[in-house]
Amino acid sequence: MRSTVPAGTATGDTRHVTEPALPTTVCATVPAARTMPTRATDQGSETTPPDTIRIQHALDTCAQTGQQTVAVRLQATDSGHNAFLTGPLAVHRGEVLLLDSGVTLYGSRNPADYQISGKPRCGTLASSGGGCKPLISVAGANAGIEAVRAADGSQGRIDGRGDQTVLGTTTSWWQLATDAQKAGSNQNNPRLIQADDSDNFTLYHVDLLSSPNFHVVYNGGNGFTAWGVRIKTPAGARNTDGIDPAGATNVTITDSFIMDGDDGIAIKGGNRSSSNITVTNNHFYGTHGISIGSETTSGVTNVLFRDNTLTGTDALGTTSGSSTGIRIKSSPANGGRVTGVTYLNTCLDAVRAPLVFDTHYSGGSGPNAPWFTGITVDGVTATHSPSGAKSTLVGLDRTRPLELTLQHVNLDVTTATAANARITATDTNLHPSGPDVTLTTTNGPGAAPTCTFPAFPAL
Structure with missing residues (x-):
């Protein structure tokens, strides 16, 4: 990996981000009262999760009005109790939900716990989604969800149990998502964590497992750090994005391992723009x-994306049917300007779609033209690409072409679909052609990265 950043590179997060530190002030400690070795418990507890009131009372009591951040600690006990079972929780301004190493917070399987009044029924298919609260909602500045990492690498975890049956049915949350796709409908499943307008929000050394829907959505805030996060959900679990900053600015996602059944990272600029984002030194497994x-x-x-690796197979050995490497996707249904994006030193293994720049995503139509400009891909190596692997480099039309720089790109499969693109290529074996594609080749120093792919950590 290179030690210097080329001129003209996107700069990403404007903050000087260093590794977070756990809060030094513990406002309240909630001791675990159970074990759940099979990730399930008795029917009465499943129907009315027993720890919701205890944890929420501590969070409400410790809510801060000042700048000092305090923790509500979920603690394992000397008697070996290490599990909590809860419905939706709200984390407030100035507080951190802190999990001991070895503690697991399990999400309720009762859809009634998540129901949003006036919305489609949670746990069902409907013509629209949005019927479920997230398991953990965060609002207000200087909040966090963090865990203690032990010397052996274990850390606290949150388990959404998306693989288990929705209470009162024979269908899991994940099966519900698959059924929705087949029916052309929408599943109403809860997200794991959603932070809204929460400036200076931190995720640190926490494991997130088996979310019924997206794992983390950071919506509308200024200042988000995800460091040492490990997400483990199979590649076949539909609509289980890893971390999605939306309408966000000054974001750093680093030193994390992400495995899920949709985008590993999805940066969105829907109702509000997103800017100044750094995604560096992360490892992705089976994602889109x-x-x-x-x-x-x-x-x-x-x-700025830098020093990331992506493999097309998850840690369970499941090969993703839609594995993707670098991806910008939109359509006239919800498009806009994407500019000033740099990918440095990206390593791909067994990925079906190495590079995707798609302005016609899902065939969407409407008045919102997507236009991708100032996109630089500098340093990509792809190995073990499956049969049929293909890249996509397609601008919207002649007046809004894809403007792309490719440097030091070495793909083992160079098949590509291209149209409406202005491409400058330096030291690359990808030379796309197609309708209204202009390719300019230049010479310059540098080389494609030499890659290693770490195994997903044992959780």
Whole structure:
């Protein structure tokens, strides 16, 4: 990996981000009262999760009005109790939900716990979604969800149990999502964590497992750090995005391992623009890529992806049917300007779609034209690409072409679909051609990265 950043590179997060530190002030400690070795418990507890009131009372009591951040600690006990079972929780301004190493917070399987009044029934298919609260909602500045990492690498975890049956049915949350796709409908499943307008929000050393829907959505805030996060959900679990900054600015996602059944990262600019985002030194397994879109109506600018690896197979050995590497996707249904995006040193293994720049995503139509400009891909190596692997480099039309720089790109499969693109290529074996494609080749120093792919950590 290179030690210097080329001139003209996107700069990403404007903050000087260093590794977070756990809060030094513990406002309240909630001791675990159970074990759940099979990730399930008795029917009465499943129907009325027993720890919701205890944890929420501590969070409400410790809510801060000042700048000092305090923790509500979920603690394992000397008697070996290490599990909590809860419905939706709200984390307030100035507080951190802190999990001991070895503690697991399990999400309720009762859809009634998540129901949003006036919305489609949670746990069902409907013509629209949005019927479920997230398991954990965060609002207000200087909040966090963090865990203690032990010397052996274990850390606290949150388990959404998306693989288990929705209470009162014979269908899991994940099966519900698959059924929705087959029916052309929408599943009403809860997200794991959603932070709204929460400036200076931190995720640190926490494991997130088996979310019924998206794992993390950071919506509308200024200042988000995800460091040492490990997400483990199978590649076949539909609509289980890893971390999605939306309408966000000054974001850093780093030193994390992400495995899920949709985008590993999806940066969105729908109702509000997203800008100044850094995604660095992360490892992805079986995902649909490090992505921008599809919502880009309000714009996405100044995004730096650096030193990331992506493999097309998850840690369970499941090969993703839609594995993707670098990806910007939108359409006239929800498009806008995406500009000033740099990908440095990206390593791909067994990925079906190495590079995707798609302005016609899902065939969407409407008045919101997507336009991708100032996109630089500098340093990509792809190995073990499956049969049929293909890249996509397609601008919207002649007046809004894809403007792309390719440097030091070495793909083992160079098949590509291209149209409406202005491409400058340096030291690359990808030379796309197609309708209204202009390719300019230059010479310059540098080389494609030499790659290693770390195994997903044992959780």
